[in-house]
Structure formats: structure tokens, C-alpha cells
Amino acid sequence: MDLRQLYHDVIVDHNRSPRNFRRPEMVDRVAEGYNPLCGDKLHVYLSVVEGKIADVSFEGSGCAISIASASMMTEALLGMDESEAEALFNEVHRMLTESGFAPDPAKLGKLASLASVREYPTRVKCASLCWHTLLAALNNTGAEAAMVRTE
Amino acid sequence: MSKAQATRQNDALDFASLRADFPILEQQIHGCPLAYLDSAASAQRPRQVIDAVADYYRNDHANVHRGIHTLSQRATEAYEGARESLRRFINAASTKEIIFTRGTTEAINLVAQAYARPLLQPGDEILLTWMEHHSNIVPWQLVCEQTGAVLKVAPINDRGELELDAWEKLLGDKTRVAAFGHISNALGTINPVHELCAEARRRGIVTVIDGAQALPHVGVDVRSIDCDFYAFSGHKMYGPTGIGVLYGREEILQNMPPWQGGGEMILAVDFEKTVYNELPHKFEAGTPNIAGAIGLGAAVAYLENIGMERIAAHGYELMRQASVALLAVPGLRLIGTAENKTALVSFVVDGVHPHDLGTIADHHGVAIRTGHHCAMPVMERFGLPATARASFGIYSTAAEIDQLVAAVRHAKEVLG
Numbered sequence: 001m002d003l004r005q006l007y008h009d010v011i012v013d014h015n016r017s018p019r020n021f022r023r024p025e026m027v028d029r030v031a032e033g034y035n036p037l038c039g040d041k042l043h044v045y046l047s048v049v050e051g052k053i054a055d056v057s058f059e060g061s062g063c064a065i066s067i068a069s070a071s072m073m074t075e076a077l078l079g080m081d082e083s084e085a086e087a088l089f090n091e092v093h094r095m096l097t098e099s100g101f102a103p104d105p106a107k108l109g110k111l112a113s114l115a116s117v118r119e120y121p122t123r124v125k126c127a128s129l130c131w132h133t134l135l136a137a138l139n140n141t142g143a144e145a146a147m148v149r150t151e
Numbered sequence: 152m153s154k155a156q157a158t159r160q161n162d163a164l165d166f167a168s169l170r171a172d173f174p175i176l177e178q179q180i181h182g183c184p185l186a187y188l189d190s191a192a193s194a195q196r197p198r199q200v201i202d203a204v205a206d207y208y209r210n211d212h213a214n215v216h217r218g219i220h221t222l223s224q225r226a227t228e229a230y231e232g233a234r235e236s237l238r239r240f241i242n243a244a245s246t247k248e249i250i251f252t253r254g255t256t257e258a259i260n261l262v263a264q265a266y267a268r269p270l271l272q273p274g275d276e277i278l279l280t281w282m283e284h285h286s287n288i289v290p291w292q293l294v295c296e297q298t299g300a301v302l303k304v305a306p307i308n309d310r311g312e313l314e315l316d317a318w319e320k321l322l323g324d325k326t327r328v329a330a331f332g333h334i335s336n337a338l339g340t341i342n343p344v345h346e347l348c349a350e351a352r353r354r355g356i357v358t359v360i361d362g363a364q365a366l367p368h369v370g371v372d373v374r375s376i377d378c379d380f381y382a383f384s385g386h387k388m389y390g391p392t393g394i395g396v397l398y399g400r401e402e403i404l405q406n407m408p409p410w411q412g413g414g415e416m417i418l419a420v421d422f423e424k425t426v427y428n429e430l431p432h433k434f435e436a437g438t439p440n441i442a443g444a445i446g447l448g449a450a451v452a453y454l455e456n457i458g459m460e461r462i463a464a465h466g467y468e469l470m471r472q473a474s475v476a477l478l479a480v481p482g483l484r485l486i487g488t489a490e491n492k493t494a495l496v497s498f499v500v501d502g503v504h505p506h507d508l509g510t511i512a513d514h515h516g517v518a519i520r521t522g523h524h525c526a527m528p529v530m531e532r533f534g535l536p537a538t539a540r541a542s543f544g545i546y547s548t549a550a551e552i553d554q555l556v557a558a559v560r561h562a563k564e565v566l567g
Contacts, residue, residue, distance in 0.1 A: 003514050007565045038506055038522055039536030058504065061536055063504035064566055077412070120510060 007064065010113040014068035019075055027126060031146040033060075033133030035125055040066050043145065044133045049088040051081050063126050065117060070130035072110050082138055089131050096124050125150050166465050169457070172197035172545045183516030186551035191336050191542030192520050193386045194367060196450070200390060203449035204442045215441055216415065216432070218311050230441050233448030234431070240451045241381065242372040243398050247430035249442050250397040251403075256286040258382035258397035261434065262359050263290040265410040266380070266403065269394055271511070273299030276325045278356075280318065280334040280342075281307045281532050285525045287361040290310035291330060297298070300327070307532060311487035313394040319350055326356050333365035333381075337526040337540070338487030339470060339495040348377045357403070363387050367544065368466045368494045371460035373398050385443060389545075390450035394443030397434070404430050412438040454545075462545055466494035469543040472485045473552045480559050486538050495542035497524070500559060505537040514538075515558035517551070 028047040034040070035112045040059025046053055056077045058070045073092075077085055088107070095103040095115055103112050132148045140146035170176055173195050178185050180216045187195060207229060213222035217228045223237050223513045242419050246350045252258040267277070277291050281304055295302055303326070305318035313331070329351045344360060344402050362383040365371055375403045380403075385394040399407075409416055409427055413436035418426040427433050454462065482501030491531065498517055500508060509521035522529045530536060541555055 003511060003565065008509065012566060039530070041536070063506035065507070123506070123510060126506065 005116040006123075008113040008116070008127060010036055010072075011064060011068040012111050014071040015064035018058075018067050018071040021059060021071065022057045024055060024057055028055075029137045029140050031133045031135070031136035031140055031148055033129045033148040035062075035129050035150050035151070038063070038126070040126060040129055042066070042130055043069070044130060044137045045087060046077075046137045047070060048082070048133075048138075053077050053080050053082075053085060058130065062129070063112075063123075065114075065123055065126040067131055069111075069114055069127040072114075073130050073134060076111060077134070085134065085138060089135055090122050093128065096128055152492070165461075166545060168552075169197075170452075172199065172547050174198060174201075175288055176546060180516040180518070181514045182186065183514075186515075186517045186554045188541040188543065188547065188551060188555060189518045189520050190367070190544035190547070191364060191387070193392070194389045194544045195379055195546065196389055196391070196446075197453055200446045200449045202369055204391060204446040207442050207445045212441070215340060227467065229445050229448075230439070233243055233444040233451075236448040236451045238344045240292065240371075240372050240455065241366075241396075241398060244374065245401055248398055248401050248404065250431045250434045251439055252382075252395045252397050252533055253393055253440070254384040254386070254395035255361055255382045256384075258380075258395055259359065259361065260290045261397055261410050262328075262382070262399070263294040265407045265434070266292050266357070266399075267291075267300075268297055269408060271298035271300040271327060273297075274325060275300040275327045275492055276303050276323060277301070278303045278305060278318070278321050278326050278329045278330050280310065280313050281528050282338060282340060282526065283330070283332055283528070284336050284361060285527070286363075286551070287330055287332060287359075288528070291328075301325075307340075307529075310341045310489050311335065311529075311533075312489045312491075313340070313342055315343070315346070318347070322351065322354055322356060326354070328357050328359060330359040330361070332361040332363075333371070334362075334368065334493065334534070335487070335526070335529070335531045336364050336495075337524040337538070338489065338497055339492040340487060340489035341365075341491040341493060344376050352377060360432065367454075367462075369416060369463045377455075377459070379403055385447040385450065388447075388450055389453060390478065391440075391443040392445035394440045394447050397446075400562050401430065407434075409433050409436070413437045413438065417487075425539075432533050457545065463493070465545060466543055469547050469549070469552065470494055470496060472545075473555070476552055476556045477559065480563070482563070483559065485537065486533050495540055497538045497540045499535060499538050500563060503559075503562050503566050505539040507566055508539050508559065511562040512558040514557065515554060515561065517541075517555050517558045519555070 003115040040062035045057045047055035056074045094101045136148045175195050211225040213226045215227040234249050237249050238246045297472045303321050306314045348358045357379045359380040366383045367388040381398040386392040416428050417434040486497040505521035522537050
């Protein structure tokens with residue numbers, strides 16, 4: 001496995017300058033994801049207006065894979081309704097965990113650059129943490145952040 | 152060349168020749184020679200240890216202390232012979248003081264449950280330090296929950312050294328146990344265990360030392376240290392996994408109740424009353440890890456043959472060389488810069504998360520540990536989620552340090 005396939009230019013770029021890396025002034029839906037094994041920690045913030053994701057952002061610390069995954073996730077989600085967001089979660093999850101799964105570039109766009117992570121079993125959770133946190137945020141209409149832990 | 156330089160060079164040559172004893176090191180990882188720099192997590196085993204375990208299973212295995220047949224006698228002699236090797240290695244007064252356990256973790260749990268738990272009253276205190284491994288924290292938290300005792304934690308400074316004055320001030324009338332590591336697994340700091348034990352002894356406080364990182368790197372003499380308990384693991388000192396030792400002073404062990412019940416730890420059982428076995432068997436319920444103990448005895452013989460003074464000098468020298476070489480990388484910061492330190496370097500690199508560094512280093516054949524090193528309070532003390540750690544063994548070489556530094560530079564290139 002070539003290292004450049006894992007640390008693809010797109011991933012390096014999103015790690016260096018993460019998009020939508022901020023806490024919104026008004027928090028609508030929020031969840032906190034934590035991987036106690038490696039210390040990665042992030043918050044995902046969503047604003048859902050009339051069933052569509054009107055704003056999505058994140059904050060936190062983690063490795064290049066986790067930051068790039070979260071950054072690309074926020075770009076992809078904007079404007080989606082909840083079922084589209086869940087469908088995208090499923091597509092990404094299958095890409096990261098199912099061997100032999102051929103991701104659909106039309107559905108995944110830049111996120112397809114995370115496909116090589118599957119070859120590094122110890123790193124899959126780095127890429128998937130933000131996605132599990134997203135699901136928890138989508139389902140969390142309370143004021144407190146929902147907590148997600150992966151190990 | 153001075154005489155000292157000549158000795159150092161000869162020593163370097165001798166240590167390089169030891170690599171031939173470690174078959175696992177002969178392989179390539181991702182097309183590069185394996186540079187195994189994760190010995191603080193678990194060291195590799197020399198042929199001598201692998202063969203001792205295999206020979207035992209091939210020729211001598213039976214249960215110990217039971218049968219009168221030949222194999223049982225051979226197994227018992229080999230198992231008890233290993234105990235005597237361990238006694239000699241750490242200079243304990245008697246083999247009654249050498250209890251085989253699964254490792255350091257089980258040894259500390261044994262002290263917490265069989266020594267501390269019956270003794271602790273609500274409000275009693277157990278003193279730890281900020282640099283402890285989780286295995287020297289959690290067993291004490293459990294016993295505090297069970298008894299109402301309270302944990303106290305002595306601070307460390309920015310170099311990763313125990314603040315001795317603060318530690319001493321925290322030793323109070325209510326302190327029953329002071330537990331501390333000999334060498335920190337996350338920082339490499341060597342604690343002044345002789346001084347700490349003397350101070351605790353003066354106040355009648357029992358000392359428990361986590362020696363997991365010390366046995367492979369420095370000579371340990373429990374009577375000179377004058378501790379009450381000393382725990383260590385076989386797999387960090389080139390022995391098998393699943394075997395370790397609890398050293399305890401005989402008079403304390405005599406007065407402790409058994410920890411686990413079963414075969415091996417009894418003299419006579421009826422449903423009214425059981426008579427417990429003598430030390431050390433009182434604390435070894437069930438069929439023990441016979442092969443593990445024999446393998447650990449072989450590891451001790453291997454280390455004694457090289458000599459712990461030379462081993463200590465080698466580990467220190469590699470730590471020093473690695474520190475100098477890594478600090479030449481821009482944006483790299485060492486975590487743990489204690490004056491008295493050995494055998495490992497913990498570090499962070501600007502713009503490169505330790506986990507990415509770990510993956511990229513692996514592509515260079517370099518095995519390092521990345522994460523919190525089971526010492527989350529240490530990470531919190533330094534405000535970091537994780538560090539990268541390169542740790543050395545008797546087989547580690549200067550060439551492997553070069554390989555590590557090249558990998559770190561490449562990681563900066565990939566992610567920079």
C-alpha cells in the first residue's frame with residue numbers, strides 16, 4: 001500500500017485547512033464524539049431548517065484522517081435532508097468497513113479519497129468518529145450535546 | 152581513541168551482535184528492515200527464552216507440586232528454580248517473597264486487595280504520583296471505593312520529575328500506602344526510589360513500586376531500595392507474556408489473607424476449615440503459568456550474562472542519542488526531559504498528529520507507540536491528547552534511531 005493513497009492530497013489539504021471548523025453562535029443540534037483509545041475528540045453542530053441541513057460545522061482535535069473526514073463531511077452534508085444524510089453515512093460506513101465494496105463516486109465525491117483507510121484497520125475509527133457523531137447530532141434535539149464513544 | 156571511547160565502541164559492537172539472538176528482528180516491514188522501537192510496551196524474546204519454553208513443553212511438562220512421578224518432579228524443579236533465579240536477580244531475602252503473578256497489573260491488584268483492603272478505614276489515604284501508569288492508579292481507586300479511603304496524588308514538574316517536597320508534604324498521619332513507579336513508561340523518568348522508600352519507612356508507611364519499566368533497564372535490588380512491595384512483568388524484560396512477579400517483604404506477606412482460593416494455595420481442606428499453604432504458594436491459587444515462569448527464568452539468565460550495568464549504559468546512551476537526533480528536527484518537542492531518565496523518548500511534532508506519525512513510521516519499518524501510553528493523567532499534565540514514543544531494548548541500535556528520524560522527517564513532508 002502506497003502511503004500517498006492514504007495521505008491523499010485531498011486529505012492533506014483538508015487536514016491543513018479544515019472547512020467549517022467553528023462553533024456556531026446559535027447551537028441547534030450538537031453531539032460530542034470521543035475515541036478514548038487515541039484521544040480524538042470532536043463536536044459536530046447542525047442547524048436543520050425545514051427538514052434540511054442549513055448549517056453544519058465541527059470543532060475538535062485529532063489526526064489528519066479524522067480532521068479531513070470531518071471537514072469533507074461538513075461540505076457534503078450542506079443542503080441535505082435527514083434521510084439523505086443517513087444514506088451518506090451508510091455509504092461512507094460501508095466504504096470504510098466492507099472489503100470489496102465499490103464506493104459510488106457520484107454519491108461520495110471527495111469522500112471517496114478515504115477509501116484507502118479500510119486497508120488500515122487501526123485507523124478506521126479515526127475516519128468514522130465524526131460520522132457516528134453526526135448521526136447522534138441529527139437525532140439530538142435536546143439542549144445538551146449527545147455523547148458518542150468509539151473504542 | 153580514549154579508553155572510554157574504545158569501551159563504548161566495543162560495547163556497541165557486542166550489543167549489535169545480540170540481535171542475532173532475536174529471530175523476530177530479522178524481518179522486513181513494508182520492504183524496510185524492522186526497527187522495533189516499542190520495547191516499553193513489550194520487548195521481544197531471545198531464542199534462549201523461546202527455546203526454554205519449547206523445551207519445557209517438549210520434555211518436562213506436568214503439573215507442579217503434585218505428582219511424585221518424574222515429569223512432575225522435573226516441572227517443579229524448573230518452576231522453583233525460576234523462582235530462585237528471580238530472587239537472586241532482585242536480591243530478595245527469600246524465595247518466599249517471590250510470588251508469580253500474571254504481570255505487574257495483577258501484582259498491584261493483589262497488594263490492593265489482600266494487603267490494603269482489610270486494613271483501610273474511611274479517610275485513610277493512598278499516595279500516588281501524576282506519572283503513574285493506569286495499572287498503578289485503577290487498583291487503588293477500586294480499593295478506595297470499597298473502603299472509603301482517599302487517593303492523594305503528588306505533582307510532577309514540567310520536566311516530568313516528581314516534585315519531592317510536595318510528595319513528602321502529602322505523606323501524612325492518614326497515609327497507609329505510597330505507590331509509585333520506578334521508571335515512567337510515558338516519560339522515561341527514573342524516580343529516586345531509595346529516597347522515597349526511606350522517607351516512607353521513617354513514617355511507617357508501606358511502599359509499593361511499579362517496576363515494570365525498570366527491570367529491563369537498571370539493576371534492581373529490593374533490599375537496597377528497602378521497599379515493601381515491588382511489582383514487575385516478564386514480557387517487558389524479554390520473558391514470556393502472562394507472567395510477572397510480586398516481591399513482598401516476608402513479614403507483611405505472612406500477615407496477609409490469601410487473595411484467591413483454589414488448589415495449590417492450601418495445605419488441608421475440609422468444609423469446616425481450610426489451612427492455607429506456606430508462602431509463596433498461599434498467593435498462587437490454581438495451576439500456575441509454569442512455562443511462563445521457566446521462560447522468565449531463562450530471560451533472567453540471559454540478562455545476567457550480559458550484565459545489568461552494561462544494559463543500563465546501553466539504554467541511557469540510546470535515549471541520549473535519540474534525543475539529540477530528534478531535537479534536530481524542526482518543530483519537534485520532547486515530552487519528559489528529566490535529568491534522570493533512560494531508554495525511551497516521548498515526543499510531539501508540530502502539524503503531525505502522533506497517530507499519523509505512527510502509520511507513516513510503520514511504512515518505514517519503524518514500530519513506535521502512539522497514544523496516551525495508559526497514562527492519561529500524564530497527557531493531561533502536559534496538555535496533550537497523545538505523544539509518539541520510541542523505546543529501546545538491548546537489541547536497539549543507532550541505525551534504528553536514524554531510521555526513526557528519517558520517518559519523522561518524511562511524516563512532516565507528507566502532512567506539512
